Amino acid sequence: MFSAERIQAMIEANVPGAQAIVLDPASDGVHFQAEVAAPAFVGISRVQQHQLVYSALGDHMREDIHALQLKTYTPDRWPHAS
Amino acid sequence: MEAPTKQRIEEMVTGSKVFLFMKGSPDFPQCGFSMRAVSIVRALGTDFGSFDVLSDSEIRQGIKEYANWPTIPQLYIDGKFVGGSDIVMEMWEGGELEQMVAAK
Numbered sequence: 001m002f003s004a005e006r007i008q009a010m011i012e013a014n015v016p017g018a019q020a021i022v023l024d025p026a027s028d029g030v031h032f033q034a035e036v037a038a039p040a041f042v043g044i045s046r047v048q049q050h051q052l053v054y055s056a057l058g059d060h061m062r063e064d065i066h067a068l069q070l071k072t073y074t075p076d077r078w079p080h081a082s
Numbered sequence: 083m084e085a086p087t088k089q090r091i092e093e094m095v096t097g098s099k100v101f102l103f104m105k106g107s108p109d110f111p112q113c114g115f116s117m118r119a120v121s122i123v124r125a126l127g128t129d130f131g132s133f134d135v136l137s138d139s140e141i142r143q144g145i146k147e148y149a150n151w152p153t154i155p156q157l158y159i160d161g162k163f164v165g166g167s168d169i170v171m172e173m174w175e176g177g178e179l180e181q182m183v184a185a186k
Binding site for chain 1 (some may be wrong): 115146150151152153163164165166167168169172173
């Protein structure tokens with residue numbers, strides 16, 4: 001079992017300047033949804049943006065996290081700005 | 083990854099303009115994300131190749147390394163990795179996939 005809070009903390013700790021919103025919509029601890037914005041996403045492809053998030057999660061992505069629906073944004077497109 | 087595995091992957095992704103690694107077959111996807119990807123690829127209306135990674139653990143592990151991408155499905159166009167199910171969905175909604183398939 002994993003938690004949305006842990007995923008959020010790992011993304012925000014390992015992708016510089018990242019803001020993440022992570023949900024566990026079925027409350028099953030294996031199928032997560034994440035939205036992430038980071039300055040590091042500017043000027044790189046969507047594949048590279050997702051690769052940055054995956055590498056922030058390291059081996060957990062292969063082992064504990066069964067599914068992570070992911071949407072990435074550059075900071076200027078982030079729809080959740082306060 | 084063993085060299086023969088890499089060679090098999092290269093042959094697959096270059097053998098069709100559009101190629102999808104998925105769980106299950108196009109008619110019987112074994113995972114919701116693979117189902118979503120294959121329905122988008124079908125909606126493109128083009129011929130495509132596919133491979134069921136559940137049938138071959140070397141390919142299943144090999145493509146994760148090949149694309150530096152930890153999950154299945156994986157879509158390739160013109161031999162290049164395009165994305166997993168979320169990116170494929172975004173590119174479909176934005177019309178980018180159709181453009182890529184139409185491009186020579």
